Amino acid sequence: MPPIEPPLSFNPAGIELDRRQGLTRQLYQALRQRVLDGRLVSGTRLPASRDLAAALSISRNSVVRAYDQLYAEGFIEGRVGDGTYVAQLPQTPTAGKKLSTKVSTGFSTGLSPGLSTNWLDLPVISSAEVIHSGPLTRMENNHLALPPSGPPRAFRVGVPAFDLFPFEIWAKLNAAFWRKPDLQQLCYGDPAGEERLRGLIAAYLRSSRGLQCTAEQIVITSGAQQAISLCAQLLVEPGDGVAIENPGYRAAGHAFAVAGGRLHGVSVDSEGIDCRALNALDSCRLAYVTPSHQYPTGVVMSLARRLELLAWAQRTGGWIVEDDYDGEYRYSGAPLAPLAALDRSGRVLYVGTFGKVAFPALRLGYLVLPTALVEGFARRRAVDVRHSEVSTQAVMAEFMAAGHFQRHVRRMRRAALSRRNVLLAGWPVDIPGVGSLPAVAAGLHLTVSVDSVARERQLIEQAAAADVEINGLSSYWLPDSSTPPDQRAGLVLGFAAVPEAQISLALSRLAQAWG
Missing domain, CATH: 3.40.640.10 (Type I PLP-dependent aspartate aminotransferase-like (Major domain))
Structure with missing residues (x-):
């Protein structure tokens, strides 16, 4: 039996951090770039956060936060009782080539941008013509479903907590623009x-x-x-x-x-x-x-x-x-x-x-x-x-x-988290045919499975009768999907549209409607 090779170790030499800028972000970017360009290969063992902090003369918290972000994005992985390692990444045709963290500012020589040249000659295409042009381009119900109108309510999908938007600040900025507009900005x-x-x-x-x-x-x-x-x-x-x-x-x-x-x-x-x-x-x-x-x-x-x-x-x-x-x-x-x-x-x-x-x-x-x-x-x-x-x-x-804007983003993230927590805590349990709620680490909505399309429709109709808005997962599939219909069923719920009190009230109505 050949001897077991020890894991590769990481040498932090070469990582230079500008102390006038965010140390966590710099360290995260430096480690991430080394994984992408092959300097840190899969299976390389990373130093403990305390050791790396000492080597770079920075706080351990900065290293922990950088590691946490790399964990979240899949660049590194933890092994119980054995430390932190560079994750196993797939061998792709780009393996061994340097992957930049920058968006390309152009194309390599000879690569055409490939924009469509026929758009000026295309006739106006109606929805009906698209629907009947072939089995792969049909759209459900012969038209594009438009988002619901009216004031937000639980559990509308795709709507943020715009009740928290700083309209007074926006109004002052808007008034200032129109009070003395730059004439150049009023032209084309x-x-x-x-x-x-x-x-x-x-x-x-x-x-x-x-x-x-x-x-x-x-x-x-x-x-x-x-x-x-x-x-x-x-x-x-x-x-x-x-x-x-x-x-x-x-x-x-x-x-x-x-x-x-x-x-x-x-x-x-x-x-x-x-x-x-x-x-x-x-x-x-x-x-x-x-x-x-x-x-x-x-x-x-x-x-x-x-x-x-x-x-x-x-x-x-x-x-x-x-x-x-x-x-x-x-x-x-x-x-x-x-x-x-x-x-x-x-x-x-x-x-x-x-x-x-x-x-x-x-x-x-x-x-x-x-x-x-x-x-x-x-x-x-x-x-x-x-x-x-x-x-x-x-x-x-x-x-x-x-x-x-940046302050508002932080406020919106906190509000969405709070509203998510109210939904997760108050969701009716043991509903026949409905799966358990998923973990929700991101976004403004969640999806819970249902055992059949018929049950999905029944639950949505009962919710609508209780003035609660829920989308059916089955409506998000292409008509020609090979997935069996009942495996497409589920409930899609937005949790950010209304305040916590309205979420709790809607959950109470759902519990009664679903019995």
Whole structure:
């Protein structure tokens, strides 16, 4: 029997920290980069937090927080009684190549941006024409289901705690803008968006999400849905295959179907989208994913799966549209770094929105794009709306520059956590046919399993009669899914829309309605 090799050890030499900046973030980035570029290989043993702190002459708390973030993102793992090790990462076609933590600022020589050139010639396509164009592009009920209107109530999905928004501050900033507006801002604006706001968004993403981008890579949109639609219009030609998570965000699927894409529903497991199924698809041009908090299952995509997905895009020349719709909401540690932060080949388009932090009616979102795509996206957007409404962009820029946005994000995260806890504590137990509540580490909603579609519909009807709003998981699946119907059943509940007292009242009504 060959001797057992001792684990590789980590030498902290070479890690230089600037004490004028956040030590935890710097250490996290340094260790993360060494894992990605191969200097720290899988199985390498890391020093105990106390030892690493002594070696770097920093506090142990800084090391613990950096380790916690690396644990959360899947870069390291603990072995009971044996310390901390670099996690086992998949062997992908990019193994051995340096993976940058920066979004690509361009494309390698000879790589075409590959924007669709047919969008100007496309006829207007009605929903009915899309539905009947083929089995892979049908949309349920012959139309796109619109979000519910009216005031928020329990347990509406996709609505943040906008009752906590600082409207007085916003009103003062808005009044100040209009009291003496810059005449230049009242002319036609840049279709990519207000320059100051783009710069502040880039700075926010760099500091809070680890996404190294510049203002020049950002295009402002009228919410996340327009950002997704732009991706569909410019990256998809009629007949192209488009992979979407199944179950998933149906409005995104609709946007790609309207652009002529042939939808392929790819199943989601406990680590995210099934990359083996994705690799088996022929002629798939684009994958739409929600890695930070899968919609609607709530799964957080693992690091191994993220690397597999990036390898697929690099191997096939495909695009990845990353919708980070509620990435600010993580309830232990810092928000996870987005998929775009791992992209080294300029294949990820990052979709962000202010609607889940401020309020949906704001209609303000953005795209972070590889630099070579920015001009094409800005020109295409100018055809639709010329540019975004100016005062909203200017006020949001001032809101961010004065520090109000960052404070509000922290407040919203605390509120969502409190409202989540009330739901988890008061949920009716022992309901026939209903599974147990999942652990909820991120996002604004949760999904609980139900044993059949018939039972799902019964529970939703009884909840509606009690004036409680619940979505059925079965409605998030593509009609042609191979998953048996009863395995698609579940309840999707948003927990952030209303205060704790209203959540408790709704839970009491549910307990009576469900008996």
